[in-house]
Amino acid sequence: MADVLLGIDLGGTRIKTAVVSTEKEIRARDVRETPAKEGVDAVANAMAASARAALEEAGADRALAAGVGAPGPMNWQTGVVYSPPNLRGWKDVPLAELMRERLGIPCFVDNDANLACYGEFWKGAGQGVDSMCMLTLGTGVGGGIIVFGRLLRGIDGTAAEIGHMTVQRDGRPCGCGAKGCLEQYGSVTGMVKTAKEGLEAGKESSLRAVCADDPRRITGRMISEEAARGDAFARWVIQETGDWLGVGISSLINLLNPEKVVLGGGMISAGDLLFDAVRKRSRSDAFDVPAERAQIVPAELGDDAGVTGAAGAAWDRLCEERQR
C-alpha cells in the first residue's frame, strides 16, 4: 500500500472523505451526514469515523496527514474555525487540534473554496500551471487564487473572495452586507434572480409553463433544461450570467495575469452557451495580452475537487513542515 492522505470536506449537511495516494489517486471514499445539531464534538467524531471507514475500505492502516476543508473564515495556520455560516453555534473551534486528537496524525484545516481551487491545481484543470483562479458557481461564487504555485491567502487568510468583488455599484444586495457583488449575478442564485426579473417584466418563455407561472419556483436546473430545449429567454439568462461572470473575470485577468481561469460547479454543464459569453466579455474588457493568455476552462474534478485539494494541500504542508 502506497502512502495515503485523507481529504475531508466538512459541509453543513454532509461530510465527504476521500483517501488519496501521494500519486494523486483516490483509493476510497466515505460520505455521511453532518450531525450539525449535536454540536462540535459530535461533528468531529463523525469526521473521524468517516476517515476510519474510508481508510479501512482503502486497506490502509493510517494516513500520513489529513486535510480538512471547512466553510467560512478561519485561521488556516492554527486550524481554528471562527464561525462557519452553515454550522450554527460554532465559535472559534480548534478543528485541526480536535481532529489531531482523534486521528493521531498531522491535521490541517483550510477554507473549502481555496481547497477546491487547490484540487484543480494539484490534479485537475490547472495541473502544471503557475498561476490560476477558480470560481465555483453554486449557491454563491466560491473563489480561489494560485500565484507562484501557492494559494494566495492574504495576511489574515481572507483573500480570494472572488464572489464578493463589486461588479455593480448599488446593485443587488448581498448576504455579506455589500451591494452588487459578483455572486449576486454569477451564482446559480443570481441566475435564478435574473430569470425571475425577466419573467416578472413580462418576457415570454417556456419557463412560465415549467414553473406554473410562478417565478418564485424557478430553479437553476429548470433554466438549464429549457435552454437546452432551445428556449430563447432561458438561453439569454445563461448568457447574461456568463456576461456578468466575464465582467468579474476581466478584472481578475487584469489584476493577476493568470494562465488559467477555471470554472466549477453544476452550472458549467451549460457548456459553450455559458463559456462563450464569459470568454467574449473577458476578452473585450481585459487588456489584450493577459486576456489572450488566460484560458477560461471548465473544472475537471467535479465533486472531488474539495477532498482532492484537502489531501493535496495537507501533503504539501506536511512536506513543508518536514523541511523546516
Ligand SMILES: [Zn+2]
Ligand atoms: Zn457580497
